[in-house]
Amino acid sequence: MATTAIRTPAYGAEYPGEHGGLYSWLATVDHKRIGILYLYTALGFFIFGGLEAVVIRAQLGAPNQHLVSAEFYNQLFTMHGTTMIFLAIMPLSSAFFNFLIPLQIGARDVAFPRLNAFSYWVYLFGGLFITLPIFFAVAPNGGWFGYAPLTTKAYSPGLNIDFWVIGLQILGVSSLAAAFNFLTTIINLRAPGMTLMRMPMFTWMAFVVQVLLVLAFPVITIALVFLLFDRFFGTNFYNTVSAGADPLLWQHLFWIFGHPEVYILVLPAFGLVSEVIPVYSRKPLFGYPVMVYSGILIAVLGFGVWAHHMFAVGMGPIADTFFGLTTMLIAIPTGVKIFNWIATMAQGAVRYTTAMLFGVSLVGLFTIGGISGIMHSSPPADLQQTDTYFIVAHFHYVLFGGSIMGIFAGIYHYFPKITGRMLDEKLGKWHFWLMFIAMNLTFFPMHFSGMLGMPRRIYTYDAGQGWDLYNAMSTIGAMIFPIAMLFFIYNFFKSRRSGEIAGSNPWGAGTLEWSIPSPPPEYNFAKIPTVTTRYPLWEGKEPDHESARINAQEGKTPHELGIIIPYSTMKPLLVAAGLIIMFCGLIWSHVLLAVGAGTLILSLYSWLLSPLEPEHS
């Protein structure tokens, strides 16, 4: 190891002294390390949620099976959805927000490094809080959208929904804290010359996502507060039985959050693919401004379409027409993005690396999901499709084909930057093709079983309704995913230890993050660059030679460079722990509640009153 001039890319060895060992991870406030924590944790939850899906599919593989009970099946599909959305895709996106936003805009860290650590710990604890109950068969069982009044005490008396309400509340804290942080970072920590219209597309989409988060999460927070109050204090928000509550209140509040949420899930992947496709086509992103504006338009329109999830409840012709129309409208900016990616590839020098394969597959698969989306944007058509497997097919094409494929494109593309080593391309291609086949084999037949009337969320079905073949296909497809993931996991750990050394810019990319060593030093940029173009490494008209030279240097410590690095601290972790203990107290004991609140307040004060970093000398 010592013979090579390039340092070990392992993070532990990166920062000597106080930076090694477990403490360094518990106390880190470095956005790159927090990004890595997000990545590992979210991949863990992704695998767990995937295993739940495998059990679901095993149960549905043939008619009249009884592998799991109906009651446990409810827990499985609820936790599968909840896990994938809140514990896998969102935090995987967060992993990239953390790792990439500061690097792409030429910053040394996020605006509030300690808040960033706090977000991660709250996510981890909240994730465990909502996941562990399944081992005791008391997991949430009301579906990922937890429709009230079904989820009120009257109909769901057990602890299951308590875990769900509180768990989502906790995760909301994490998402909101992170969103304020990234929003501020993007607004205020861009390097000189990094104008909004020069920002890399990933950062742009991240920006839009933070806006969506900041506006959508308060709504679910309140909807959950109502449910929490109903369950714990006997209020009447969803008490349709005796208090005259409106059964649609939850649905409206939930989907006001829920539709922006689906864009929160997919736009980061769009951003990643917008980085990947230009690099492997060796062409700047086609129609950059249009990409930006369509992203903004999606965000704005995204708040005006929520009731397309409720066509079946009978809102009346005016509302149905309005929401049908806006839903059709939102498909336009979405479609524009597809065309821009295709135009970027057109006449480019396309290299089909694994990252590119995942990226291109997003373009195709997401389009399929978009088209089925437009099909049920029409209320009469939706009445046939709603609550059937057709919907399941739709959202898996957009969420798996869109978000997950995009995120894997991002992982293959950025792994070298994160670890300093390349992922194995051959194993990567195995992973991709298996995943691609599995994905289509699982979800394409669901269009048919859905059209034939198979409802969602049934734990078994009778033979002879024409659903058997399609279900068998879906189940076979689902069994291929674990194999694909084994290739990925093996590749990941093998490459991390002994992959080919990457160097700062293995793919010949053009954006700032590739101008610094891989993995980047603690301070990212030895000298903050001045940006003059969108792809500084490709087309620097007045290349910032000075900073480029300094930034490419390896192995300088922050001290040598006179760069101030924030203190490591475990206070954010303590605050997060206090928060979680407090919420646990709501379920188990008032003592715990008081202990949690005390820990929270004390460590919060101690955090706020201690300086972020050493004084400037």
Next chain:
Amino acid sequence: MATSVAHTSAPTHHHYTTLGLDSRKVAIWAFIGSECMLFVSLISTYLIYKGRSVIGPFPHESWTDPSTGQVLKPILNIPVTSASTFVLLMSSLFMVLALAAVQNKELPKRTRGERILGNSKLWLFMTALAGTIFLSFQAFEFTSFVHEGLSIRRNLFGSTFFTLTGFHGAHVTAGVLWLVTLLAIDYRRGLGSRDSLLVDICALYWHFVDVVWIVIFTLVYLLR
């Protein structure tokens, strides 16, 4: 009286920022934007359920209990709430004075009036005091409502009313704690103009909580 307000959003530490603003101020405005959605969710629910309670007490109408024949009067107490609204409005005035006092800490004070206006401790204290008075009014209101038969579990009005105003009250409480913390810092080491950002972001939060009350006061208390 040249007590003009200095620009307080410049970063108080050495880091470069794109807009030349302190990140904390950007964040607090983003937070306030987010809070708009939070309170709109609460207010919407209150309005959606307005007039839909199956049993009384009601906010503006009296109600006769069919089983006992007992008459429950309209429950909202407009004079008391008008008073507390006024107190909260005044707290916003105290808050701007506190901010101005901190920002102009280093300016020479010649007259007695200037010294009073420049007393940041006084105005921080007055703001926190007004907040506390407002909270006491709310505590009084809540307990008297409960005595008159309106609990949070009683009907849709009770649930939505207590949750909406309770959320606002929780925000005021957080604000008072924040103000008291600033006051403590002012006593311990003195707040100077270089700290004005600390007071500025607290002030923004405080005023926002005040404007939310302006909306609640009209929608809940005055409109029938």
Next chain:
Amino acid sequence: MNVPDSAEAALHAPTGEVEHSHPTWSIYWKVATILTIITVAEVWAYYIPSFVASRGFVPTLLILSALKFTIVVMFYMHLKYDHRIFRVLFTGPLLIAALTLLALMFLFGHLYIKVM
């Protein structure tokens, strides 16, 4: 590639009149007085039964409340004088929030009854 970036330029432009028109002490007092007067008017209106029964009551109170809201935000929160980005961060969400509220009122059948 170097498209002139008007949005960006606008963000960077320090709001023109910043330096000379900060609200002063006397403005704060005036604002407080106006707020008090409006509040008194609102409560007063509440006690005039004929006005409460009239069609003008709801709109009048909504307008007065919006006026107070705007005054506090503009002067006490300095939005009138401060950096443009703050205005964007506040008015954008406020607009979406207001539209959501209106949509909900309509969907639950209130707007129709109350306004028309």
